[in-house]
Every structure is written in C-alpha cells, then in structure tokens.
Amino acid sequence: DQQVKQNSPSLSVQEGRISILNCDYTNSMFDYFLWYKKYPAEGPTFLISISSIKDKNEDGRFTVFLNKSAKHLSLHIVPSQPGDSAVYFCAASGSNYQLIWGAGTKLIIKP
C-alpha cells in the first residue's frame, strides 16, 4: 500500500514554461512534506519543503502547494530550465522519524 503516490512516471515540458509535478498521500498523520531532485548517478538533493500549517512555500523558481483536505501537494517550477531535467521525488513525514517516498516523476525539459 503506497502511502505517497506520484502518478505520473514522466512529464515533458517546454523550456520557459511552467512544470507542475503532483503528489498524493493517504495518511492524514503526515504533517511535513519535502521534494527532492535526483540526477543520474547521484544521490537525491533536497529542494523545498512545507509543513502542514502552511498551504504554500516558495523558494525562487520553486513553489510547493499543499491541499490538506485533498491530501495533495504539487511542485511548480517557473520558468523551467534545461537543468531542471531530473527525477523528482515527493516525501512525507509524520510524528515518527520515518520518511515515506513516492516513486518519482522524471521531468524532461525540451529546448
């Protein structure tokens, strides 16, 4: 039973346009959410996070939105750049120390 789901295995976006990556979760006890980015042959790197007391967090070109009632979060990248091509993972955490990860979405930025 996947508690964190990224239903799109891949996404292709034109350079300069907005990329929207989605993530759904089932466990209402999750209260902290993170996005990580991963290039081939490297470990994931932290991108942005949001706690459940907020519905939006912004960092430069990256914005994460949280809809608790829908148990849904999304990552917006504006504008998309070639270097954004990577696999993006959504992860969720609750009151314990475990981090539950989605399967990832491969983002391809087309020139």
Place this chain on the structure above:
Amino acid sequence: EAQVTQNPRYLITVTGKKLTVTCSQNMNHEYMSWYRQDPGLGLRQIYYSMNVEVTDKGDVPEGYKVSRKEKRNFPLILESPSPNQTSLYFCASSLSRGGLAGVGEQYFGPGTRLTVT
C-alpha cells in the same frame, strides 16, 4: 566540504557472502538513514538512527542490520545477501527534525550499486 560518503560505490557479490557498506558524514548530524531504490518503487527506508546507539526499522528491514556506535558512521550489513537485495543503496543524514515533526532535509551519499548473483 560537507558530505556523506559511501563505500564501495559498486559491488558484485554472491549469495550468502556477508558484506558491509560503509557510510560516513562529517556534518555532526544526529539522524542517519539507509534507503534502497528500485525501479517503480522510489526510495524505501531500510533502517534509521536518531542518534548513537539508537536505531529503528524502516519499511524494508528484512535481511539487513545496522549499527551506530559513533555519530558519524552508520554501516549497513548484509549477513547473507540474496539476489532480491540487488539494488541501489543510499545513505542519508540530517541535523534534526523539520517543521512540526519529521526528519528535516536530508543529505544523501552518492549511492552504492549492489548486485547479488
């Protein structure tokens, strides 16, 4: 330079031959964790440690052991590896909990690709 190091980066071994993958961090982080990454499954947590001598099971602990005798090191031990443990393994560390709760942003090592034949 702040980093998480893992060794070896690549390992091919045979079923039943004990092996250890080392992990070390130089950021004085309390929290450390091991993950395995398999196609279509994302990252799954194997074990984690909240501090020295404190470890706990993640989602997929079967067939693995860990120890945390020093803050900087968190080795992953496969006592009797089997082919279903063929995977890409990542070690990660973080300073503390983030937000209301949770483990905060984690720093990952470069990964260890293990093949068990």
